[in-house]
Amino acid sequence: MWNNVLHWVDQPFTSATYLGMLLGGVLTLAITLGAVTYTIYGERKIIGWMQGRVGPNRVGPFGLMQSIADILKLLIKEDIVPAKADKALFMIAPIITYVPAFAVLAVIPYTFHHYFTARLNIGVLYYIALSSISIIGIVLGGWASNNKYAIIGGLRSAAQMISYEIPLALSMLGVVLLSGSLDITRIIEVQQQNGLWNVFPQILGFIVFLIAATAELARAPFDLPEAESELVSGYFTEYSGFRFAFYMLSEYVYLIAMAGLAAALFLGGWTGPFGLGWGWFWYAIKSFLFIFLMFWLRATMPRARVDQLMGFAWKYLIPLAILNLLISAVEKLYWLKG
Amino acid sequence: MATTELRTEEMLLNVGPQHPSTHGVLRLVVKVDGEIIREATLVIGYLHRGTEKLAEDLQYTQIIPYTDRLDYLAAMINNHAIVNAVEQAMDLQVPERAEYLRVIVAELNRIASHLLFLGAYLLDLGAMSPFLYAFQERETITQMFNEISGARLTYNYMRVGGVKWDAPPGWIDKVRAYIPHFREKLKMYHNLVTGNEVFLGRVKGIGAYSQEKALGYGLSGINLRSTGFKWDIRRNKPYSIYDRFDFDIPVGKNGDCYDRYICHMMEMEESLKIVEKAVEQIQDGPVMGKAPKILRVPAGEYYASVEGAKGELGIYIVSDGKDKPYRFKLRRPSFINLQILPELMEGQNVANMIAILGAVDIVLGEVDA
């Protein structure tokens, strides 16, 4: 029965698989929430350290409970809906954003055994497709708030995310080409077989991926949708309480998911040095490296301007990504025939 | 679709009075077409306290604390402006040591003000860290001011005829030690900000205006110097003891936001030079000269200005020979510099609007008086 609970994905439908499904969902949610909580804590601590201040240090030892207190505060806050807002859309928009954010986690292979995650044969595509749905929630949230800053923020983020999805997907294509599969697990396996992480043959692709991912996640220096100095808070200016928490949550879940994707596609996923075990541990370290880079960028860079951002995607990133694709094809033909 | 014209709608966007990047209670009413600004109108006066009217009922010494509240980021220079104006009007002599102390605190205050510009401007452009770094250094200066004047923001330090307190023991050494320390920090800021590609992309060529325009608008300070016009009251109409120091006047080339930024950075270095020389030359002595207890400015009209942190800070006094001014007019550089904004903003997008506004470097306390 235990086997049924753990491996519910490929088992016949019984009460044990029900339990597995339920447990899987709840556990993944709990783990994700925990990870997000401490990502936020880590962000504040790390950026604080970079800026010569302490960061949260009051709630719990070393401020470890700070994020939990923040979340609690958000949950018990009044759920304010502006009088002139479109009520139904205003309420539903954060959910539309959050559901795909959570759903993309299904294909991130934290471990080889795929506990609670799915081995989907088109995992990479699945990620791209699902994450594009979140934009609907952002645009709707901005529009429904009936606030000019929110509308501009919503439009900006939609434009930004749509245009950066193209270089993002193109940069992943090189990896897909080398591995001959859209399955993320398979991509890791190929790297394991070759004994070579994709960063090395795909260095150009990796750079494009990093930049496009930063923009896709709307993090500094591409955090235009919520550019505080211009648009106050962008599309979630009017949000408060747990609807605001939903937006924050999906933002950080995407951060974690993108980190997982980067680790899987370019950094060899769960494979450790010298064939060491502890797959999840290596996976966590690699994901954290990506997340750390995002924090670092945020502490260093000013914000780009919206037209520069778009121009950058179309003029530099996409041609580079296509060039990378060509290089990948050459590599596939003459080097990594695997 | 053949006949219907597709026109995007213009939207009236109210930026402020409460907005993260208006540096106080400035309100901008901008007509935007998408993100392009078609027309910008500035609305000020939210912080108007009637300083000029109040001053008419105050003795000259009593006005000094009011000037602290104008450009509250450079209150020392404001103090300097009024005591300088009254002293020039009354032909008063100020003891050497007091002059040196004045110059030291004024230049330190200029550095503090420029540091705040650096931090706040980068914050406007979306970079968080420089703000915190800048405040760290500004904190040291604030501490020093606290020691010398007993206040951290509104110092009320200078008096007509001298300064209120002598520097406490060891204070001058602190200033001396601060100079090399801050030079290092300046290098770090340059490393962090000046070479940053994203930053350069945001400020280069943005909000440029010509020399003639700047003169016509009566701009002063860095806003004028950024166009390449070498004009500094400290040099062109020397007051206090500025003629004893050797310092450069950094000027820009194109009058864009980048030039204004770089002028601020370079001016900090020049101020450091002045402070360095001043702490070298300062001698012991009295800090308060012979000034009458009740100051009576001889009847007449006087105008005297100092180089404030934001530009030419002038004081126009009409006196009827009494202990209170008949008319007390402040030439507030922020107020005058702000006027050019609507013209600069036209046709820019919202992000540039913030970059331009930030670079003009205003303090609303000074704009509204």
Next chain:
Amino acid sequence: MNFLGYLITGQFVAFFILALIVIASAILMLNFNKVMYMALAIGGVFVGVAGIFFLLNAEFIGIAQVLIYAGAITILMLFAIMLTHEKDGESNSKGWIHETASFVFVAILLAGLMYGIRTSTINWSPASDEPSAWPVGQNVEAVAASLFQTYTIPFEVVSVLLIVALVGAVVLARKEE
């Protein structure tokens, strides 16, 4: 687990949930008055259909459905609605004749469809009973093979056509300025 003679599997339950989503979204779309809501409802239809593709083991088509329809097209519609002036409260109460007529027409259509399905001679048994041309889970490769091997030239021609259309659209849009 059996229910009314049907074997209740995850697939079975999922199919009904998805079908419900599709139908409910479609009906909502017709009944909403605000354009914004309609766009959202049609997004729901797209997502539901994508789910049904997944159930049919056509993952690639399902993902394409989400990516293009649920993602891109819905957002395009939202943009169009937001940027043009929305006319609210356009009541669409048509007369009773209109309503009756449409009801009758739909009833006839439904009856015809039912009749067609019941009398047809096509074998409707599940696809997995027959050996399929491509192994399950390989449909990306299948799509790729037919696009780049069997139909390479038509595919390339279509892509050229699309680019021409794209450039043409840009040129037309620029002319208006």
Next chain:
Amino acid sequence: MTEANENKQTTTADTEAAPVEAADKPAAPVKTAAAKPAAAAKPPVEESPETIAKRAEAQKRLDEMKAILEDKFGEGALEETGLQKFQPTLVIKPEYWLPVVTYLAHDESLTFNYPECFAGTDYPAKGFIEVALYLYSMSNGRFITVKVRTPRDNAEVDSLCSVFEGANWEEREIYDLLGVNFKGHPNLVRIMMDDDYKGHPLRKDFSVWEQQ
């Protein structure tokens, strides 16, 4: 004359009225060293040679400017001339205000192109409001003050917005606080006070209590 007209004023303003007279009238001829009895009285006269030289220099410049303007606009253009400390000051007739300033700003040899300070002062005792403009010539380093006087009730002056863009807000401020109408100003509305505010705070007869 003054007490009779300005009965409404507070006591301070009343007593101020007379010295103003004294302060401003002497400006009419030339405010040389001899014409500063009040200031010179307190410290025993110790005019340094430097001061005297400076004053002579300023006087020379004033005469020069006076000659130039009278040459250009005729004798009637100037109401008064004088020195304020070392500042050459010319009071211009209202009808010549705009042309004189335009000339000063645009003339090739003068180029007073920098409006340094723009101030208005209310003199209820003398019944006029004075608008002073400190001009600076960046190219030849000269400075002068030009002034214009306008009656308190129905105060009206030509706007300088066409000469200096920077005059815009300054004039709005003077309009707001002193109630001087600037003819030809593109947007003459209150700048500091609310739009529906009554009264002009910097006028000497302004009282907060009456305002309410």
